[in-house]
Amino acid sequence: MSKLHLLGYHCERCKHDWVPRVQEQEPKVCPKCKSPYWNRPRRVIRETQTEYKTIQDKFIPLDSFKQDFPYEFIGRSLIVHADCFQWLKHIPENTLHAIVTDPPYGVKEYEPEQITKRKNGNGGIWRIPPSFDGSVRAPLPRFTALNDKERAILTRVFQEWGKLALKALRPGGHVLIASNAFLSQLVFSALVNSGLEFRGEIIRLVRTFRGGDRPKNAEAEFPDISSMPRSCYEPWGIFRKPLPHNLTISQCLRKYGTGGLRRPNREQPFADVIFSERTPQLEREIADHPSLKPQSFMRQLVHAVLPLGVGIIADPFMGAGSTVAAAQAMSLQCIGVERHLEYYEQSRVAIPKLARLHIANLIEQEIEQLTLQL
Numbered sequence: 001m002s003k004l005h006l007l008g009y010h011c012e013r014c015k016h017d018w019v020p021r022v023q024e025q026e027p028k029v030c031p032k033c034k035s036p037y038w039n040r041p042r043r044v045i046r047e048t049q050t051e052y053k054t055i056q057d058k059f060i061p062l063d064s065f066k067q068d069f070p071y072e073f074i075g076r077s078l079i080v081h082a083d084c085f086q087w088l089k090h091i092p093e094n095t096l097h098a099i100v101t102d103p104p105y106g107v108k109e110y111e112p113e114q115i116t117k118r119k120n121g122n123g124g125i126w127r128i129p130p131s132f133d134g135s136v137r138a139p140l141p142r143f144t145a146l147n148d149k150e151r152a153i154l155t156r157v158f159q160e161w162g163k164l165a166l167k168a169l170r171p172g173g174h175v176l177i178a179s180n181a182f183l184s185q186l187v188f189s190a191l192v193n194s195g196l197e198f199r200g201e202i203i204r205l206v207r208t209f210r211g212g213d214r215p216k217n218a219e220a221e222f223p224d225i226s227s228m229p230r231s232c233y234e235p236w237g238i239f240r241k242p243l244p245h246n247l248t249i250s251q252c253l254r255k256y257g258t259g260g261l262r263r264p265n266r267e268q269p270f271a272d273v274i275f276s277e278r279t280p281q282l283e284r285e286i287a288d289h290p291s292l293k294p295q296s297f298m299r300q301l302v303h304a305v306l307p308l309g310v311g312i313i314a315d316p317f318m319g320a321g322s323t324v325a326a327a328q329a330m331s332l333q334c335i336g337v338e339r340h341l342e343y344y345e346q347s348r349v350a351i352p353k354l355a356r357l358h359i360a361n362l363i364e365q366e367i368e369q370l371t372l373q374l
Contacts, residue, residue: 011038079336081344084316088164096168097311102178155190162194172252172259175239188237202236206276260307270304287320287350296359298326321347325354
């Protein structure tokens with residue numbers, strides 16, 4: 001008995017299988033989805049894009065970032081009591097989507113001896129300014145007190161830190177790092193030498209009490225002189241882990257969820273000048289940290305560094321937890337790392353309180369206030 005052979009076909013688009021009525025010629029379209037490209041697989045770029053869309057609404061497990069350090073989960077975020085250098089060495093490579101941090105820029109202002117002096121009002125590396133117009137100024141580290149040897153140490157420290165951050169970040173992941181006009185050139189150059197790409201600066205326009213003082217112990221002799229300009233801005237360096245060779249930003253976004261900065265809205269790009277307020281007294285009462293940044297500013301940064309609205313932000317110098325709190329308020333994930341037990345314990349209480357604060361859109365108010373101040 002002769003056998004009858006039927007030729008069947010499989011659509012690579014809709015996965016439909018069928019046997020055509022006419023066996024002599026190859027079908028022109030799939031009878032189900034009507035695609036003329038039924039015999040060609042979809043491009044990988046489409047599959048990657050679809051795959052990434054399916055995880056956008058999911059949060060990423062953070063258990064692998066605990067390592068062997070003391071930790072605590074706060075909402076969907078994680079805080080870790082550890083030295084950030086040790087933590088960065090042990091976490092999985094290519095896992096962080098972004099870093100937003102305000103590190104200690106001196107090499108000694110947060111050592112136990114100097115913290116004790118600040119608490120006791122004895123000064124040390126900390127400048128303890130007098131009250132002014134009824135406003136008590138917060139202690140500020142005197143960066144000008146660093147000598148050449150300490151500046152060299154600072155450069156080496158941040159070059160090493162940059163290498164660790166480079167290893168931990170996904171390709172295209174951004175680093176936003178706070179600085180000041182006096183030391184930014186040292187810190188930014190060190191990060192570039194570590195392998196990170198310099199992508200510009202965010203200028204936080206804020207008038208603080210830093211600078212503008214007359215020469216120390218000679219105020220009456222030189223009443224018309226300031227030793228340094230009065231600070232009216234705070235520079236934040238923008239860095240990025242280089243994209244793999246020949247990978248475009250759009251391809252990096254599809255593959256890693258990184259590479260760009262998220263817009264505040266579709267009509268407005270993220271800008272490198274942000275009008276800001278000084279940290280409100282209410283926030284300082286919640287978290288007594290000398291470098292606490294306002295939630296109105298930090299929430300804009302954490303929103304920007306996750307271009308697709310999903311991923312892991314890290315703050316390796318967490319302090320009292322303002323970055324983690326901002327991420328919590330924006331329904332984002334963040335890992336905060338702090339080596340000082342006092343600030344780590346403080347962050348456990350401060351983060352939920354700061355995250356619950358209602359922060360109105362202060363941009364127009366800040367522009368008006370800053371114009372009056374200047």
